[in-house]
Amino acid sequence: MKTSGMIGVAWYVLVLVGLIWQMSTSRSPSRWLLAVVGWAGYGVYLLVVGRKEKRESEKLAEWHRRLVAAVDVQDFEDDGHLHELFEPEERERLIQELERMPQGSRSLRRAIEIVSPELLNEGA
Numbered sequence: 001m002k003t004s005g006m007i008g009v010a011w012y013v014l015v016l017v018g019l020i021w022q023m024s025t026s027r028s029p030s031r032w033l034l035a036v037v038g039w040a041g042y043g044v045y046l047l048v049v050g051r052k053e054k055r056e057s058e059k060l061a062e063w064h065r066r067l068v069a070a071v072d073v074q075d076f077e078d079d080g081h082l083h084e085l086f087e088p089e090e091r092e093r094l095i096q097e098l099e100r101m102p103q104g105s106r107s108l109r110r111a112i113e114i115v116s117p118e119l120l121n122e123g124a
Contacts, residue, residue, distance in 0.1 A: 005050065008050070012042070012043060015039050015042065016039065018035075019035045019039050022035050023035075060083050063083060063091050063092075063095070064082075067094070067098075067108075070098040071098060071106055071107075073106060073109075074108060075107055075108060076108040076109040076112055078108070085119055090115050090116060094111050094112065094115045097111040097115055098111045
């Protein structure tokens with residue numbers, strides 16, 4: 001995630017250098033004004049997208065921490081992408097199903113079977 005941020009910053013700086021070059025060589029103020037507006041718009045876009053991705057990443061990390069804390073029996077392989085198999089409502093329901101099970105026998109496979117049985121049938 002830090003790498004993509006650095007790429008965004010490098011791209012932003014490159015566009016700024018191009019903008020300065022355009023302003024210094026152009027005799028048309030409308031061209032560099034358009035470039036300034038485009039550059040600023042791109043900066044706002046990067047800011048909004050970056051914040052949205054950070055929020056989503058934090059939510060998924062919190063969900064994963066809650067999931068790991070609730071699971072007693074790790075009988076379903078999770079390669080770190082388990083969240084991609086479920087909609088946000090199903091993720092919450094998965095944790096609720098785990099919490100309903102008796103402590104010490106909270107099976108991830110059983111909770112998945114309750115929430116989304118078609119996932120287990122696809123693998124068979």
